[in-house]
Amino acid sequence: MTAPTLIFAWGNPSRGDDALGPRFIERVEALQLPGVQCLTDFQLQVEHALDLQDRRRVLFVDASVNALAPFEVNTIAPAQDATFTTHAMSPQAILQVFRDLQAEEPPPAWLMAIRGSTFELGEPLSASAEAHLDAAVAWAAGWIKAAPKRKRRSPR
C-alpha cells in the first residue's frame, strides 16, 4: 500500500551542505513514523512526478542558499516553470507534470528549504547546517504527526 505521506529530499551527499536533503531523509527514516515514505535522489527529475500518485500530502526538502535560517517551509502549487533543466527541476514543475500526466490535481505539497552555506566536494556538513538540520527534523516530526485523516483527491 502506498504511504499517504511522501517526503522527497534531494542533494549530493558528498558536496558539503548539499547533503542536507539526503541527511534529512536519514534522520526522518530513523524516527520510524507510520504512514511515511522517504525518497531521495541527486536531483528532482521528471519521473518523480509518478511518485506523487495516491499520496495525501508531500514534503519536498532541499538545501538553500537563500532561505532564512534555520529553514523555511512554504506551501507550493503546480507551476509552468519554463526554465526546466535536469539540473534543477523545481518541485512546482514536478507538481505541474503530475497534473498534466495524470489529469488530476496533485496532493497538497510543501517545500522545506534548509539553509546551507558551503557546497564544496568532499566537505562535510557545516556546523551551522547541522544545527539547521536538527531544527528541520524536529519540525518535520510534528508535521508528520499532524497528518489529516482523510485522503484528499479533487478531479480536474
Next chain:
Amino acid sequence: MSFALETAPNTENLRRVAIEPLSRVEGHGKVTLLLDDDNHVHQVRLHIVEFRGFERFIQGRPYWEVPVMVQRLCGICPVSHHLAASKAMDMMLGVTLTPTAEKLRRLMHYGQILQSHALHFFHLASPDLLFGFGSDVAKRNIVGVIAAAPETAKQGVLLRKYGQEVIRMTAGKRVHGTGAVPGGVNKALSRDERDLLLKDIYQIVGWSRDAVHLVRNLFEKNLAEYNAFGRFRANGMCLVSASGAMDLYHGGLRGRNADGRILFDHFDYSRYWDVIAEDVKPWSYMKFPYFSAMGADDGWYRVGPLTRVTSCDSIPTPLADRARTDFLAYDNGSAAGATLGYHWARMIEMLHAAETIKDLLHDDDIVGTDLMAAAGDRLDRGVGVIEAPRGTLIHHYRVNDDDEVTRANLIVSTTHNNQAMNEAIRKVAMQYLDGQEITEGLLNHIEVAIRAFDPCLSCATHALGRMPLEVEIVSPDGTPRDRLVRDANGRCQRT
C-alpha cells in the same frame, strides 16, 4: 594552434556576450561570444567545469570504496561511473567475471542507457525539435511538450521510469546503489524481479521504436535545416566488440578519421594513452583530447551516440540494426554527418538498449547466484572503459600495497567532445548570430548545438536560488553595456 573563431586576433572594440549557465545541459557551463558593433562574431568559446577536484577526492580511499564513491561525481550518470570504476578494479584484481555477474552489470548499464537517452530526448531536446529552436521560450519546455503531445511526453516519462527500475533491481537502490563490486556484483536478480521487468519490456521496445520514427519524421520535415545546423567533419572514437559490432559495456577502442577510415581498431583500452593525448588551452579548465598520431590540430575527435552508430559495423539486436541501416542510408547518408544526427542515433541506441534488456531478461544466467569471481594476479593499476550514455568514459587508478588509491585519472565523455562542441557552436554562431541583434531565441540556437551532444557538466550541486541565465554585453574595458536575464519563470528581460 588556434582554431577558427577560437581566439579573435584583436579584441579591441569587441563586446562580450556570455550564456551562463547553459540551460538543459547537465551541470554548469558557459558560452562567451565576442561581437563587434555590427554584431559580427569574432570569437566563440564553450567553458565547462573540470573534474580534477573529483580525482583528488578519490585519492587515499581504499579501492573497494571507489565504485560507490564515484557515483557522487555525477548525479546524471552515476551508474556509468559505478561500472567504469568496477571494471578498473576488476583489472587491478586480475578478475574474470562470472557469466551472471557480467550479465547483471550489462543489464544495469543498458537500463542506464535507456533512462538517460529517454530523459535527454523527451525532456531536454524535444522542446527545441517540436516547437523550433527560436520558438516562444514559455512553450519550449517539457510542460509545453506535455500539452502539445501528451502521449509522447508520457511515454518519455515511463521509459525513463522503466530504466530506473532496472537500475534499482540490479543496483539494490534507486540511487547510491552498490550492485557492482570489484570482482563481480553483490545482488542477484530474483525471478520475481525478472518477471516484473519482463511484464513491460515489450511495451518499452515498442515505444523506443516509435521514438526512432519520431526523430526520423522530424528530420524529414526539416531536412535542409537539420543537415546544415552546426555541421562539421570530425574523427570519432568508441568501443566495439571483437566482431566490430556495437557494445556499450566492453570492447576494444576503434578510431576513425573524418573520412571513415579506421585509424586503430580493437585497441586494448588498458593502454589508452598510446592513442590519446590531451591538449590544454589557457582559456579553458577542461582539456582537449586528441589522437596522438594526428596531433592536436587535426586529431581531435567526437564520441557518443552519433560516433558509435556510424563507427560500428552492426548492432547486435535486430530492430536497432535495421534502424541503423535506415539512418546510414537516409538522404545518401546526410543525417549521419549532421550534428542533429546525434538525436536520431541516440534513439537508435535507446531501441538497442530496450532490445538488449529484453534479451538479458530471457537469459537464465540473469537469475543465477554465482556473483563473485576469484581474484587472480594483483596489479598496481586498473583501467576501466565503458560507453556511457554520452560517450566513452575512462577510469584509471593506481593502488598501493595498502589498497589505497594513489592516483586517479578520469576522462569523461564531455571532455572527449570538448573541441567538437566548440566546433559546433562556432558553426552555429556564424550561421545564425553573425550580424544579427542578439535575442533569447538566437542564443538558444547555440544551446541547441550543445544539447545535441548531451554534455554532462556534472556538478550535481543545485541548491535553490542558483539557477539564473544571464547574458551580459560588456565593453572591452569591462564596462557593462547591456544585460539579458532569463528568470525562474522563463521570462527574458533586459535590465
